Amino acid sequence: MIEAFRSLFAPPRHFILPIAALWIGLALAEKRSESHGVSREQLNNLTFNSLIAYVLGGRLFFTLSNLSAFSQSPFSVFSPNPDLFDPTGGLAAALLVGLIYNQRQKLPLWGTLDASTPIFAVLAIGVHLAHFAAGTAFGSPTTMPWSIDLWNANRHPVQIYELFASLVIFGWLWIKKPNPHRGIYFLTFTALTSAARLFLEAFRGDSVLLFGGIRLAQIVAWAILAVTLFALDGLRRESPANAERYEV
Amino acid sequence: MTILHRRLASLLVLLFGLVWIVVSADRTGSSTAGMIPAPQAGFPAPDFELQTTAGETIKLSNLRGQAVLVNLWTTWCPPCRAEMPAIEKIYNEYKDKGLIVLAVNMTYQDTPAHIAPFIAEYGLTFRILLDDTNSVGSAYQLRSLPSSFFIDRRGIIREVVIGGPMAEALLRTRVEEILK
Numbered sequence: 001m002i003e004a005f006r007s008l009f010a011p012p013r014h015f016i017l018p019i020a021a022l023w024i025g026l027a028l029a030e031k032r033s034e035s036h037g038v039s040r041e042q043l044n045n046l047t048f049n050s051l052i053a054y055v056l057g058g059r060l061f062f063t064l065s066n067l068s069a070f071s072q073s074p075f076s077v078f079s080p081n082p083d084l085f086d087p088t089g090g091l092a093a094a095l096l097v098g099l100i101y102n103q104r105q106k107l108p109l110w111g112t113l114d115a116s117t118p119i120f121a122v123l124a125i126g127v128h129l130a131h132f133a134a135g136t137a138f139g140s141p142t143t144m145p146w147s148i149d150l151w152n153a154n155r156h157p158v159q160i161y162e163l164f165a166s167l168v169i170f171g172w173l174w175i176k177k178p179n180p181h182r183g184i185y186f187l188t189f190t191a192l193t194s195a196a197r198l199f200l201e202a203f204r205g206d207s208v209l210l211f212g213g214i215r216l217a218q219i220v221a222w223a224i225l226a227v228t229l230f231a232l233d234g235l236r237r238e239s240p241a242n243a244e245r246y247e248v
Numbered sequence: 249m250t251i252l253h254r255r256l257a258s259l260l261v262l263l264f265g266l267v268w269i270v271v272s273a274d275r276t277g278s279s280t281a282g283m284i285p286a287p288q289a290g291f292p293a294p295d296f297e298l299q300t301t302a303g304e305t306i307k308l309s310n311l312r313g314q315a316v317l318v319n320l321w322t323t324w325c326p327p328c329r330a331e332m333p334a335i336e337k338i339y340n341e342y343k344d345k346g347l348i349v350l351a352v353n354m355t356y357q358d359t360p361a362h363i364a365p366f367i368a369e370y371g372l373t374f375r376i377l378l379d380d381t382n383s384v385g386s387a388y389q390l391r392s393l394p395s396s397f398f399i400d401r402r403g404i405i406r407e408v409v410i411g412g413p414m415a416e417a418l419l420r421t422r423v424e425e426i427l428k
Contacts, residue, residue: 007391084418153286236251
């Protein structure tokens with residue numbers, strides 16, 4: 001079954017998984033967006049504007065950081081090849097466009113983030129599935145009985161661990177009663193996701209290592225977790241009169 | 249749960265996180281690949297030995313010290329055909345800097361009689377290898393054509409591009425990376 005899945009979604013077909021996840025996440029988020037102070041139409045526009053910015057921004061950043069290569073073949077800018085892409089640049093462009101849209105529509109920032117949380121949660125599931133299909137973000141070698149044969153070794157099925165964690169996080173957030181304070185929903189998702197990454201990164205076989213074998217992703221996840229817990233504490237401490245609240 | 253309890257729980261989580269970071273550190277210092285060859289970025293490239301169309305025997309590991317682009321292709325695959333002129337151009341541009349292109353024809357799923365006219369049609373000057381037993385296709389876990397593996401001077405795969413056609417700029421950026 002694992003092999004059938006990996007064959008069906010072998011690269012470059014694995015890209016369909018995060019795209020499908022984005023679509024499902026958006027459909028789910030739309031159901032509850034009004035309760036976060038964001039209309040369905042606004043959430044749709046925000047998502048599609050950010051998506052377009054991600055695609056164009058990723059290509060633009062890649063082009064700018066490899067200008068000499070493109071100056072000799074400028075038409076490569078229009079190539080459909082997805083490898084001509086800078087994901088960090090794409091993410092930065094998507095965030096920027098999202099923020100601009102949010103401000104122009106005068107949407108509440110925490111409300112928008114809460115409304116978008118199901119999109120992020122389902123997208124995470126799609127990304128882990130894509131990693132599993134492509135064999136990327138792979139685990140370290142192990143002798144555990146549930147190991148999978150990947151890249152010529154028996155490895156931790158770390159993509160499955162991460163997929164399972166994402167499913168639990170999404171499921172828990174989806175059935176949880178919404179907190180009346182704005183921002184709690186999004187911050188809870190961020191805290192759980194960074195905690196999961198902090199824990200599961202230990203089983204990855206492709207970590208970027210710092211001094212003493214410390215894994216960079218764990219440091220980043222720990223820092224995000226610390227900031228998120230601090231922010232959660234701050235939001236919960238706000239007196240009911242000052243806090244942004246939903247009409248529930 | 250009171251505020252004090254929440255804060256204590258948060259502190260405990262963060263403390264556990266720090267301990268986990270230290271405990272789970274990778275002492276080997278090379279979590280990425282180790283010494284297991286595999287067709288994935290960060291791993292040593294699986295070795296192979298094949299004959300070229302000219303009858304020359306090429307062993308990948310003998311090319312250590314040079315940057316190698318291994319391209320798996322067939323004559324009937326449209327994106328393989330489409331990217332050949334760009335590969336030829338990049339090869340001519342960078343061969344003096346140490347680039348070697350090994351275009352491995354998946355002969356076991358191609359028509360051998362079509363290979364020579366193909367080479368002539370595109371004026372290919374790099375080495376064309378014939379994989380008539382699927383040895384390279386199997387070692388490189390071929391799933392889509394074309395597939396390209398950019399191998400640096402130490403024999404480590406730096407980038408894998410599945411599918412095509414590769415744009416000239418993409419080839420140039422990846423080749424410059426493995427020539428470093």
